[in-house]
Amino acid sequence: MAAPRKSNRSAAPARDASAATAAPRAIAEQLERHGVRPSAQRVAIASYVLGTEDHPSADQVWARVKERFPMVSRATVYNTLRHFTEKGLLRELVLAEGRQVFDPVVEPHHHFVDDETGAIRDIPWNALKVAKIDELEGLDVREYMVVVRGVARGARKG
Amino acid sequence: MAAPRKSNRSAAPARDASAATAAPRAIAEQLERHGVRPSAQRVAIASYVLGTEDHPSADQVWARVKERFPMVSRATVYNTLRHFTEKGLLRELVLAEGRQVFDPVVEPHHHFVDDETGAIRDIPWNALKVAKIDELEGLDVREYMVVVRGVARGARKG
DNA sequence: CCGAAAGTTGGACTTAGTCTAAAACTGTCA
DNA sequence: TGACAGTTTTAGACTAAGTCCAACTTTCGG
Ligand SMILES: [Mn+2]
Ligand SMILES: [Mn+2]
Ligand SMILES: [Zn+2]
Ligand SMILES: [Zn+2]
Numbered sequence: 001m002a003a004p005r006k007s008n009r010s011a012a013p014a015r016d017a018s019a020a021t022a023a024p025r026a027i028a029e030q031l032e033r034h035g036v037r038p039s040a041q042r043v044a045i046a047s048y049v050l051g052t053e054d055h056p057s058a059d060q061v062w063a064r065v066k067e068r069f070p071m072v073s074r075a076t077v078y079n080t081l082r083h084f085t086e087k088g089l090l091r092e093l094v095l096a097e098g099r100q101v102f103d104p105v106v107e108p109h110h111h112f113v114d115d116e117t118g119a120i121r122d123i124p125w126n127a128l129k130v131a132k133i134d135e136l137e138g139l140d141v142r143e144y145m146v147v148v149r150g151v152a153r154g155a156r157k158g
Numbered sequence: 159m160a161a162p163r164k165s166n167r168s169a170a171p172a173r174d175a176s177a178a179t180a181a182p183r184a185i186a187e188q189l190e191r192h193g194v195r196p197s198a199q200r201v202a203i204a205s206y207v208l209g210t211e212d213h214p215s216a217d218q219v220w221a222r223v224k225e226r227f228p229m230v231s232r233a234t235v236y237n238t239l240r241h242f243t244e245k246g247l248l249r250e251l252v253l254a255e256g257r258q259v260f261d262p263v264v265e266p267h268h269h270f271v272d273d274e275t276g277a278i279r280d281i282p283w284n285a286l287k288v289a290k291i292d293e294l295e296g297l298d299v300r301e302y303m304v305v306v307r308g309v310a311r312g313a314r315k316g
Numbered sequence: 317c318c319g320a321a322a323g324t325t326g327g328a329c330t331t332a333g334t335c336t337a338a339a340a341c342t343g344t345c346a
Numbered sequence: 347t348g349a350c351a352g353t354t355t356t357a358g359a360c361t362a363a364g365t366c367c368a369a370c371t372t373t374c375g376g
Binding site for chain 1: 250252253254255256258270273281285286287288289290293294296297298299300301302303304305306307308309310311
Binding site: 317318319320321322323324325326327328329330331332333334335336337338339340341342343344345346 | 347348349350351352353354355356357358359360361362363364365366367368369370371372373374375376
């Protein structure tokens, strides 16, 4: 269900690098559409976390946001991430040892955890197919994902 | 891979209830077979954690073991669980918010997380089938599991 | 028995995350 | 504009999970 678009990876604006930060106006509007009042802090946090492919932890978000907005407090970042999550702008995932991380891709998809670097990557929904989910006895399934662990075979030579 | 046996659930002695504790002698032998010296503390810890179906956290193991062995220290429980994990007697899983838990079923299998109670249940390996894992580009897959979330439809009326 | 190695212990320490109460903003309306 | 209420942010206290450590105890080989 939930018609995952066919994107192979990054059908989105392909942000990811450090100097992310989409137009603040667009971000403010995105927040408003989800019922979140766009304060300065919230826009600063959103401009990183809603655009990343990194699955960052809360403290990683804090560190990133402080670069551009040094006086933002930890409580604000934690509150805001929770708020975004409640409003459906983010998902919170718990995939690996001591890392609860946030994911701006709220549509169903799978995940790959690199055992060497700890990096988490998205796997598009229809890159994999899970059979027999509907045959599970006595379980009311709300959602599921495949968690794949291994190492990324580096295509980083040439 | 890793030829998961066909067990539907609990092909093992079906322990689970509180008064678990299989024969201490058998447990000591199991530890030795895995290269773990069977001290009194380790046998006490093993006799709970190697037989449970509960996926307990480290502190839950501590609480349980203290009932029968009140002077055991927290450090010992944490050390021992790590030791067991290194020796392949346990796996450590991170599936849900603030819960890294231990699993005595080290063969590949899937998991169900009850969103209401937080309980984690095993799903036998061939109750589900994941297709196209081998087609993932650039990833060296070491293991994978399906994580299913939902609620257990209570068969608890009659 | 002895000494070395392995195991255990309580408590200090660390880190992620939550909570709180006060301060700062924001929007509304007189 | 000025007052007010509601909302947001803030620093720092607090909590809980987990690690580390140095001292103590047990085990084992000789
Ligand atoms: Mn751990
Ligand atoms: Mn959280
Ligand atoms: Zn993701
Ligand atoms: Zn399991």
